[in-house]
Amino acid sequence: MTDQASAPxxxxxxxxxxxxxxxxxxxxxxxxxxxxxxxxxxxVLIVVAALASFVLPLESARTPAIDQRLxxxxxxxxxxxxxxxxxxxxxxLVGSRIxxxxxxxxxVIAGVFGTIMGVIAxxxxxxxDTVIMRIVEIQLAFPNLLLMVAVIYxxxxxxxxxxxTLSVVSWMIFARVVRTTVMAVRSSLYVRAxxxxxxxxxxxxxxxxxxxxxxxxxxxxMLEFAAxxxxxxxxxxxxxxxxxxxxxxxxxxxxxxxxxxxxWWTVFFPGLAIVTTVLAANLVGSAFRxxxxxxxxxxxxxxxxAATQNDAAH
Amino acid sequence: xxxxxxxxxxxKSELGxxxxxxxxxxxxxxxxxxxxxxxxxxxxxxxGRLVFGLAAVLIVMSAVFLVTRSTSDPARRMLPLGSSQxxxxxxxxxxxxxxxxxxxxxxxxxxxxxxxxGRSIWEGRPALDVVIDRLPVTFALVGLALIISxxxxxxxGVVASLRPGSLTDRLVTALSLAGLSAPQFWLGAxxxxxxxxxxxxxxxxxxxxxxxxxxxxxxxxxxxxxxxAQVTRTSFLDQAGSPYVTMARxxxxxxxxxxxxxxxxxxxLPILTIAxxxxxxxxxxxxxxxxxxxxxxGFGRLIIESVQRQDFPVIQACVFVGAVLIVVINTITDVLxxxxxxxxxx
Numbered sequence: 001m002t003d004q005a006s007a008p009x010x011x012x013x014x015x016x017x018x019x020x021x022x023x024x025x026x027x028x029x030x031x032x033x034x035x036x037x038x039x040x041x042x043x044v045l046i047v048v049a050a051l052a053s054f055v056l057p058l059e060s061a062r063t064p065a066i067d068q069r070l071x072x073x074x075x076x077x078x079x080x081x082x083x084x085x086x087x088x089x090x091x092x093l094v095g096s097r098i099x100x101x102x103x104x105x106x107x108v109i110a111g112v113f114g115t116i117m118g119v120i121a122x123x124x125x126x127x128x129d130t131v132i133m134r135i136v137e138i139q140l141a142f143p144n145l146l147l148m149v150a151v152i153y154x155x156x157x158x159x160x161x162x163x164x165t166l167s168v169v170s171w172m173i174f175a176r177v178v179r180t181t182v183m184a185v186r187s188s189l190y191v192r193a194x195x196x197x198x199x200x201x202x203x204x205x206x207x208x209x210x211x212x213x214x215x216x217x218x219x220x221x222m223l224e225f226a227a228x229x230x231x232x233x234x235x236x237x238x239x240x241x242x243x244x245x246x247x248x249x250x251x252x253x254x255x256x257x258x259x260x261x262x263x264w265w266t267v268f269f270p271g272l273a274i275v276t277t278v279l280a281a282n283l284v285g286s287a288f289r290x291x292x293x294x295x296x297x298x299x300x301x302x303x304x305x306a307a308t309q310n311d312a313a314h
Numbered sequence: 315x316x317x318x319x320x321x322x323x324x325x326k327s328e329l330g331x332x333x334x335x336x337x338x339x340x341x342x343x344x345x346x347x348x349x350x351x352x353x354x355x356x357x358x359x360x361x362g363r364l365v366f367g368l369a370a371v372l373i374v375m376s377a378v379f380l381v382t383r384s385t386s387d388p389a390r391r392m393l394p395l396g397s398s399q400x401x402x403x404x405x406x407x408x409x410x411x412x413x414x415x416x417x418x419x420x421x422x423x424x425x426x427x428x429x430x431x432g433r434s435i436w437e438g439r440p441a442l443d444v445v446i447d448r449l450p451v452t453f454a455l456v457g458l459a460l461i462i463s464x465x466x467x468x469x470x471g472v473v474a475s476l477r478p479g480s481l482t483d484r485l486v487t488a489l490s491l492a493g494l495s496a497p498q499f500w501l502g503a504x505x506x507x508x509x510x511x512x513x514x515x516x517x518x519x520x521x522x523x524x525x526x527x528x529x530x531x532x533x534x535x536x537x538x539x540x541x542x543a544q545v546t547r548t549s550f551l552d553q554a555g556s557p558y559v560t561m562a563r564x565x566x567x568x569x570x571x572x573x574x575x576x577x578x579x580x581x582x583l584p585i586l587t588i589a590x591x592x593x594x595x596x597x598x599x600x601x602x603x604x605x606x607x608x609x610x611x612g613f614g615r616l617i618i619e620s621v622q623r624q625d626f627p628v629i630q631a632c633v634f635v636g637a638v639l640i641v642v643i644n645t646i647t648d649v650l651x652x653x654x655x656x657x658x659x660x
Contacts, residue, residue, distance in 0.1 A: 141370040143598035145635030150629050151381050153621050237499045261511050271500030279495040
């Protein structure tokens with residue numbers, strides 16, 4: 001990449017601690033850190049697998065076969081079969097669709113809404129800020145799982161309700177990080193310069209605030225994606241999420257739990273799918289967080305340096 | 315972020331051992347500790363927190379009220395399947411569900427302030443009593459999980475922070491991240507498979523002696539402890555970069571002495587804060603799942619049982635108790651934080 005390509009981004013670097021490291025350097029570090037690279041490749045693989053499950057012939061995921069119940073892993077059934085004789089591998093693949101769909105949908109809905117709220121709170125400040133942050137604070141005191149149990153119980157569980165409920169309880173995190181960043185960038189020189197040069201508020205938000213927020217938003221989206229997948233699987237496990245005959249990883253474990261002692265593979269493999277996906281998303285998310293914010297760096301000197309830079313800036 | 319509005323700054327000598335990262339704009343209380351250590355501003359702030367907590371609980375319960383009343387037919391949901399239309403109408407009339415919404419809300423508020431959530435359909439006792447009876451069992455489970463986390467995971471975090479990037483550090487980080495990434499119901503099932511089914515060391519589920527509590531508590535400790543190990547590591551690393559640690563090293567003190575005498579004191583506050591927040595979250599979140607997996611007769615299992623039994627008053631009381639627990643634990647944490655560390659603002 002040339003200097004020209006990164007020139008518009010260099011403007012935002014005026015606020016240390018907010019956006020001090022470029023995308024290019026981040027990508028370089030992804031390449032250097034093989035574990036994170038692996039995690040990213042794995043996530044891509046999972047998405048490809050979920051998409052492939054639409055075209056692959058996976059009838060064995062749905063049709064029960066009584067004569068093939070609880071077969072242990074073999075060549076014809078690589079991950080064995082479950083209590084109804086359905087292929088565990090095929091069901092895990094089909095289950096990835098709903099788990100990923102819920103994860104992505106909630107992150108997008110909560111992320112967009114949270115970003116809008118965060119920008120309003122951080123940029124306009126005053127009463128807007130007070131009201132929005134109070135709502136955020138109150139919502140953070142919600143017993144989320146209990147509340148979701150009560151709500152889903154009344155609406156009867158389906159994917160739409162699941163996505164809506166999870167979005168309602170997770171937008172606050174986005175609002176918070178966006179607000180903090182926007183407040184830091186708002187008072188910086190280049191934003192004030194843009195203001196005095198006559199840029200409209202919308203234009204400032206569009207061209208200066210959102211680019212500054214993007215990396216932190218991406219990080220948060222990754223971590224939240226991991227959290228949502230876990231939440232969806234827990235709710236499905238409790239019987240309040242995805243309903244049979246659909247397949248989701250959490251539901252598969254709930255259905256197979258009675259066979260745990262005789263057929264470990266029916267519980268182990270769907271769980272492994274959850275752990276690896278969540279772990280990969282968490283790894284990528286926390287790696288991004290460290291790389292974009294040197295205050296989170298492991299090297300104490302880098303952290304101390306970032307801290308002093310930050311103090312000096314204000 | 316930390317722009318001082320009043321222009322007052324913290325006097326350097328008042329900073330104590332940390333010294334490195336003052337928070338300008340937050341002025342340390344000028345009153346000497348011997349003359350009343352809680353000043354008026356702190357009292358007002360605590361009162362504000364209490365009012366806020368009450369408001370939060372009220373809003374949670376109002377949300378439940380709105381959701382339940384906005385669905386078409388709550389009475390049908392509460393009655394067993396196959397109930398006749400007359401039975402539904404009778405229940406509607408008895409619960410006042412025919413009244414206009416604002417009247418229902420008024421009734422709901424008055425019940426709320428009298429802590430009256432109705433009677434459990436299943437047990438026939440006041441719903442709140444049913445919920446409160448289950449709490450000690452859950453507290454025992456979460457308490458044990460917390461002890462395991464503090465005894466095992468906090469030291470792991472300290473060890474990891476000593477050599478960032480080393481093999482030990484990577485292993486601890488991987489373990490804590492894996493613990494946080496594994497769904498509790500699966501982790502519990504795997505522990506049962508290995509330690510109860512294969513090795514036969516512990517019972518698979520149920521309650522009774524301390525043996526029954528070990529596997530569920532360990533399962534829960536992976537989440538609480540995973541977070542604690544991460545926070546401990548970050549918190550200790552934060553301190554490791556401070557000038558006072560460099561100074562102590564230059565004086566020739568041993569690592570253990572520096573950790574115990576200097577670093578621990580400064581790193582403890584964030585660790586305790588996260589520990590208590592996560593405990594509150596665990597009681598109303600992961601403990602529910604763990605209790606279902608291990609048939610642990612606590613608060614979390616009660617709410618799932620109540621859903622299956624269509625016992626709405628108990629579900630409502632569970633949400634109430636959960637909200638109160640979170641608010642109380644968070645408020646106590648905030649207040650203690652403020653009293654211990656006056657430099658910190660909320």
